[in-house]
Amino acid sequence: MNPLGDWFGRHSVLDPVGPHAARTMSAGWIVIGVCAAVYVAVLVVLALAIRHARRAAAPERGPETHRRHVRVVGAAVGATIVILFAFLFLDFFTSRGLAEVGAGASRPLTIVVTGHQWWWQVTYEDTAVSARFSTANEIHIPVGRPVMLKLLSRDVIHSFWVPNLAGKRDLIPPYTNVLWLRADRPGIYRGQCAEFCGLQHAKMDFLVVAEPPERFAAWVANQRSPGRSPADPVTRHGQAVFLGSACILCHTIVGTPANGRVGPDLTHVGGRATLAAGVLPNTRGNLAGWIADPQRVKPGAKMPPNILAPRDLQAVVAYLASLQ
Numbered sequence: 001m002n003p004l005g006d007w008f009g010r011h012s013v014l015d016p017v018g019p020h021a022a023r024t025m026s027a028g029w030i031v032i033g034v035c036a037a038v039y040v041a042v043l044v045v046l047a048l049a050i051r052h053a054r055r056a057a058a059p060e061r062g063p064e065t066h067r068r069h070v071r072v073v074g075a076a077v078g079a080t081i082v083i084l085f086a087f088l089f090l091d092f093f094t095s096r097g098l099a100e101v102g103a104g105a106s107r108p109l110t111i112v113v114t115g116h117q118w119w120w121q122v123t124y125e126d127t128a129v130s131a132r133f134s135t136a137n138e139i140h141i142p143v144g145r146p147v148m149l150k151l152l153s154r155d156v157i158h159s160f161w162v163p164n165l166a167g168k169r170d171l172i173p174p175y176t177n178v179l180w181l182r183a184d185r186p187g188i189y190r191g192q193c194a195e196f197c198g199l200q201h202a203k204m205d206f207l208v209v210a211e212p213p214e215r216f217a218a219w220v221a222n223q224r225s226p227g228r229s230p231a232d233p234v235t236r237h238g239q240a241v242f243l244g245s246a247c248i249l250c251h252t253i254v255g256t257p258a259n260g261r262v263g264p265d266l267t268h269v270g271g272r273a274t275l276a277a278g279v280l281p282n283t284r285g286n287l288a289g290w291i292a293d294p295q296r297v298k299p300g301a302k303m304p305p306n307i308l309a310p311r312d313l314q315a316v317v318a319y320l321a322s323l324q
């Protein structure tokens with residue numbers, strides 16, 4: 001496990017856990033290996049040249065030397081062209097291989113990921129409208145099943161990158177890009193926006209949680225349910241405060257009148273590992289701090305500070321934390 005704990009997740013291109021990342025990494029190793037060999041060869045030739053120049057203080061400049069130089073430089077240019085073409089084919093076949101992993105999927109899971117400044121909206125598609133649901137900054141996928149991500153953006157260009165699972169793919173408004181991935185080992189993999197998208201670009205993270213199919217199915221069933229009704233006076237008061245304030249202009253909680261679309265869906269916010277796009281572990285303290293003053297954590301974030309009486313703030317926190 002990561003020393004920072006599970007909420008941080010794993011984050012390394014050197015540890016591919018699916019066919020997409022693995023193929024990309026193999027191509028990467030070939031490129032690194034060939035480039036290292038070329039680098040060593042250049043240094044060896046340089047050393048020989050220096051030694052040669054030292055020995056022959058007054059180098060002969062006959063036609064024979066000239067011809068040898070032309071041959072050596074010609075061979076080097078030829079080798080460069082061959083290597084670059086080899087890389088071109090390597091790239092082409094790697095990309096084709098990646099497309100095939102997706103094409104073989106009989107029943108892929110389709111997830112729409114929409115980039116916003118500076119968080120990720122995640123919507124699970126289904127032919128039945130009632131079975132669709134939205135969450136934020138946390139993408140659950142079943143281990144071993146190919147997943148098709150449809151990538152959209154509402155504002156500027158973002159780039160979706162989970163190093164352990166796949167290469168980067170840009171989200172370019174108003175187009176839809178597609179990225180396939182498959183996780184072959186359960187785990188929590190951290191992703192990151194990889195295209196500068198404004199003030200809080202560096203704080204636009206997300207988690208991909210790859211879990212066994214039964215656990216994934218249970219998670220989906222829970223996500224499809226409406227937000228839990230408050231079960232005690234404190235959470236009841238919290239819900240009333242939430243529904244009576246500006247929160248509902250921007251946030252949705254399914255099963256309540258709140259259906260704002262500016263910020264993340266909060267129907268099951270209590271069950272998420274992080275807050276504000278991977279920036280804070282989801283604890284009550286962080287939740288309270290975030291709601292009171294998001295600008296302190298993420299200056300420029302599209303959520304205004306909220307001036308709530310301490311009792312109201314604690315109640316809202318209790319209510320949101322109960323939305324598992």
Ligand code: HEC
Binds near residue numbers: 117200303
């Ligand atoms: C003007 C729109 C707006 C209002 C009003 C607003 N929010 Fe937000 N909220 C956002 C946006 C946008 C984000 C995402 C910020 C980010 O991560 O960059 C967010 C994020 C959050 C998150 C973190 C969700 C997650 O999954 O990480 C919580 C919790 C939250 N808001 C609660 C509230 C509460 C409670 C209120 C009312 C007291 C409120 N918000 C009012 C827009 C708003």
Ligand SMILES: [Cu+2]
Binds near residue numbers: 197201
């Ligand atoms: Cu970004």
